[in-house]
Amino acid sequence: MCGGSGTRVWPESRESLPKQFIPLVGARSTFQLTIENLADDLFETPIVISNQDYRFLVFEQLKEIDRKARIVLEPVRRDSGAAVAVGAELAAQLGPDTIVAILAADHIVRDRAGFVDSCRQAALAAAEGYIVTLGIKPSEAATGYGYIKTGKAVIEAGTVLKAEAFVEKPDAATATRYVAESYLWNAGNFFFRADVMQDELRQHAPLILEAAINAVLKARKDYEFLLLDKEALAQAPKKSIDYAVMELTDKAAVVPADIGWSDVGTWAAVYELSERDTSGNSIRGDGIIMNASNVHIRSDEHHLTTVVGVDNVVVVTTQDAILVIDRAHGDKVKQLVDLMKTQNRREALEHKRSYRPWGYYQSIDQGERYQVKRIVVKPGARLSLQKHFHRAEHWIVVRGTAEVTRNNEIILVHENESIYLPIGTIHRMTNPGKIDLELIEVQTGSYLGEDDIVRIEDLYNRV
Numbered sequence: 001m002c003g004g005s006g007t008r009v010w011p012e013s014r015e016s017l018p019k020q021f022i023p024l025v026g027a028r029s030t031f032q033l034t035i036e037n038l039a040d041d042l043f044e045t046p047i048v049i050s051n052q053d054y055r056f057l058v059f060e061q062l063k064e065i066d067r068k069a070r071i072v073l074e075p076v077r078r079d080s081g082a083a084v085a086v087g088a089e090l091a092a093q094l095g096p097d098t099i100v101a102i103l104a105a106d107h108i109v110r111d112r113a114g115f116v117d118s119c120r121q122a123a124l125a126a127a128e129g130y131i132v133t134l135g136i137k138p139s140e141a142a143t144g145y146g147y148i149k150t151g152k153a154v155i156e157a158g159t160v161l162k163a164e165a166f167v168e169k170p171d172a173a174t175a176t177r178y179v180a181e182s183y184l185w186n187a188g189n190f191f192f193r194a195d196v197m198q199d200e201l202r203q204h205a206p207l208i209l210e211a212a213i214n215a216v217l218k219a220r221k222d223y224e225f226l227l228l229d230k231e232a233l234a235q236a237p238k239k240s241i242d243y244a245v246m247e248l249t250d251k252a253a254v255v256p257a258d259i260g261w262s263d264v265g266t267w268a269a270v271y272e273l274s275e276r277d278t279s280g281n282s283i284r285g286d287g288i289i290m291n292a293s294n295v296h297i298r299s300d301e302h303h304l305t306t307v308v309g310v311d312n313v314v315v316v317t318t319q320d321a322i323l324v325i326d327r328a329h330g331d332k333v334k335q336l337v338d339l340m341k342t343q344n345r346r347e348a349l350e351h352k353r354s355y356r357p358w359g360y361y362q363s364i365d366q367g368e369r370y371q372v373k374r375i376v377v378k379p380g381a382r383l384s385l386q387k388h389f390h391r392a393e394h395w396i397v398v399r400g401t402a403e404v405t406r407n408n409e410i411i412l413v414h415e416n417e418s419i420y421l422p423i424g425t426i427h428r429m430t431n432p433g434k435i436d437l438e439l440i441e442v443q444t445g446s447y448l449g450e451d452d453i454v455r456i457e458d459l460y461n462r463v
Contacts, residue, residue, distance in 0.1 A: 002105035003051035011321040056357035075230035085212030096195035110260030122191035135184030146186035163252035211236035266330030384458035391445030400437035
């Protein structure tokens with residue numbers, strides 16, 4: 001499952017580039033790490049269920065690590081209940097007794113061998129008709145996780161226990177009691193036979209199941225993806241699988257799993273997973289810390305970030321936003337993002353850098369009637385054939401060579417050369433080279449919004 005927005009680790013994670021695609025810990029994104037965890041022969045080729053807006057991020061990140069997956073796109077968000085129902089239906093098409101592992105793309109496990117072993121144990125119980133989750137020993141009385149009360153073993157090996165109670169996100173007092181009574185956290189990974197999950201959905205959440213089946217039945221091929229039917233999927237109630245099934249089923253079981261699991265859900269969790277010096281300080285990017293301890297700095301390549309004399313803080317610097325927060329208040333970031341949304345702040349949702357299937361563009365400067373962007377086009381990539389009603393564009397190539405279509409002309413524009421595209425010009429850019437094409441685009445006109453694009457032809461079906 002790869003479609004969440006990850007607002008609790010803003011400003012790095014935003015809806016336009018959520019946390020599962022960001023290297024929060026190490027050089028790989030959590031999505032890539034999750035895919036790499038499935039290299040064992042226990043697993044078949046994965047099915048990635050993601051939001052339609054992230055289709056090319058998924059595609060490119062799989063390509064970076066040389067892994068294959070079937071990519072299924074949700075045209076509308078309906079929470080994890082619908083995603084699990086879609087996964088169950090796709091698996092049922094292979095066979096009703098197919099064993100399914102539902103994994104979250106934004107979690108980290110540090111013990112890969114232990115993770116695979118836990119999955120193998122869960123699969124054995126799933127084959128017997130149980131819906132199994134991985135249970136993590138709590139490190140604190142957190143209110144952001146589901147809790148599981150364990151019972152007796154459900155299979156002879158004794159490694160899978162009956163889930164006597166499955167409670168989603170209790171209040172602080174209840175969470176404290178659960179920890180004292182040895183409840184486990186629900187890690188959000190589920191294992192089941194396709195027919196068992198469909199039967200439970202049919203009993204407890206029939207509208208979700210019906211919508212998912214119809215969305216798969218009416219799905220269509222889109223480029224390299226399977227696009228679920230929007231109208232059908234929109235009929236699914238927006239509900240998590242925890243509320244829709246797991247709190248209600250009598251088939252729940254749990255594998256206690258000491259696998260170094262984290263949902264990397266807050267900046268405090270990122271700090272705990274990061275390398276630290278003898279003062280407990282951690283720096284990723286360009287940062288300096290003086291006379292302070294237990295500080296976590298994350299700074300992009302354009303900004304020096306410094307902390308002096310302030311302990312236990314996280315400072316995150318991006319091109320258009322800075323977050324300074326006491327690590328103890330990490331759960332307040334989501335509330336901050338919600339506040340910014342009420343103020344219509346662009347920074348709540350979008351980065352200055354916007355990724356596209358052909359590369360990315362990044363806003364450098366803008367004012368009344370002008371905007372300046374940096375554009376990077378991957379080797380062999382091509383933008384759509386398009387025109388604008390309200391703006392002209394001036395392209396200056398700073399690296400590589402651009403093949404530019406301008407009305408009926410095809411022009412090669414080399415490094416240190418430029419080309420002008422008047423309002424209404426039908427145009428397209430291609431990178432015919434073997435290195436990234438980088439250019440500066442200067443837009444001028446009465447309206448400079450991204451919706452002033454009329455696509456005439458497009459490799460990526462965006463016309």
